[in-house]
Amino acid sequence: MDRLAHRRKPPGKSRAILRGIPMARISWEEPQAGHFEVDLVHHSGPSPSGQYIHTVQMLDVATDWSECVTVLGPSQWVMGDGFEHIQARLPFDIVEIHPDNGSEFFNYHLLNYWKSMVQGVELSRCRPFQKNDNRFVEENNFSILRAYVGYQRLDTVSQIVLLNQLYDKLWWYHNFFQPVMRLRQKIVDISSRKQNRIKRIFDDKRTPFNRLCDKGALSPERQEHLLALRNTINPSQL
Numbered sequence: 001m002d003r004l005a006h007r008r009k010p011p012g013k014s015r016a017i018l019r020g021i022p023m024a025r026i027s028w029e030e031p032q033a034g035h036f037e038v039d040l041v042h043h044s045g046p047s048p049s050g051q052y053i054h055t056v057q058m059l060d061v062a063t064d065w066s067e068c069v070t071v072l073g074p075s076q077w078v079m080g081d082g083f084e085h086i087q088a089r090l091p092f093d094i095v096e097i098h099p100d101n102g103s104e105f106f107n108y109h110l111l112n113y114w115k116s117m118v119q120g121v122e123l124s125r126c127r128p129f130q131k132n133d134n135r136f137v138e139e140n141n142f143s144i145l146r147a148y149v150g151y152q153r154l155d156t157v158s159q160i161v162l163l164n165q166l167y168d169k170l171w172w173y174h175n176f177f178q179p180v181m182r183l184r185q186k187i188v189d190i191s192s193r194k195q196n197r198i199k200r201i202f203d204d205k206r207t208p209f210n211r212l213c214d215k216g217a218l219s220p221e222r223q224e225h226l227l228a229l230r231n232t233i234n235p236s237q238l
Contacts, residue, residue, distance in 0.1 A: 017106045024124040025133045026098055028183065030061045033217035034095030037061060037137035040074060040104055041145050045153025052155040053163065055145055056082045058097075059137040063211035064180040065092075066140055068167040070160045074104035080113050087117065089171075091226060092217045096122040100134065144174060169238050176226075177235040179205035 026035050041055040042048070051073050058067045067086045071078040087094070097114065099105040106125070114121050126133035148166060181202040189199045209226060212218050218226070 017108070017111065018101060018125065021106060021123050021125050023127050024098070025126075026061045026096065026124075028061075031215070032095060033060055033062045033065070033212060033215050034093050035061045036094060036097055037134045038097055038099035038105065039134060039137045039141060040099075040102065041141050043149065043152070043154040045151065047153070050155065052153060053160055055149075055163070055167075056086070057137055057141065057145065058086055059140055060208070061136055062215065063208045063217070064136070064140075064182075065208040065212060066144060066171070066174050068145065068170065070163040070167070072155075072157070072160060074102075076104070076107045076109040079104055080109060083110070083113065084117070091222050092212060094118050094121055096124060098124045098126070098134065100126045101128055144170060172230075172233055173235060173238045175208045176230045176233065177207060177238075179207050180211075181205050 026037060036058045038056070038058050041057065043053040043055065045052075054071050054074055056069050056071060056079065059065070067090060069082045069085045071082045111123075114123065131138055148170065149163065154160075154163070181204075183200055184203050185201040187199045187201065189197045206214070209230065213223055
């Protein structure tokens with residue numbers, strides 16, 4: 001037997017699973033709703049030891065629709081519960097799931113979950129060490145989650161309850177009342193005095209809900225229900 005082959009360790013289960021998931025990047029100009037960048041935010045504070053709270057965020061690239069839920073630890077079972085909570089509230093269909101390469105996303109339990117719960121879902125993953133592959137959800141990790149929750153350690157069940165109550169209100173506030181812009185084009189302005197100045201052209205400011213309506217991603221019944229819900233909410237009171 002070749003000694004080198006004898007010393008070589010077999011790949012771990014998560015490594016073997018990743019081989020079957022293509023590395024990709026959702027297009028900046030993705031027109032269809034349902035292509036989600038996914039990330040896991042750690043609330044460990046200065047020390048990552050022990051069990052602590054995580055936030056799962058899913059962000060639709062085409063509309064900026066955001067879904068967040070807290071879980072205690074990144075085990076495959078609680079992650080499955082978190083995704084089930086998100087899917088139950090999500091008002092439109094999931095087409096693609098695009099997280100990083102972490103084993104909290106790619107394990108046999110979650111792969112079976114997605115195949116059984118979401119028919120025809122497309123799974124893809126970021127390139128290793130390329131955070132820009134999930135640039136929209138990474139940006140919202142700071143503008144939404146860190147801005148309201150901060151960086152302190154959270155590790156109790158009561159804190160999970162409070163965080164999910166906060167995320168319920170942020171679900172209304174961000175998706176119904178916060179207009180977002182999408183970059184449409186970059187132009188090098190050669191007339192500028194500054195060398196290689198780039199001019200960025202954005203689309204019109206619209207809320208994620210309005211973008212969903214414009215794309216026809218909602219059924220008429222669901223759209224009417226969400227519109228009635230929005231009309232009952234006073235954003236200044238949130």
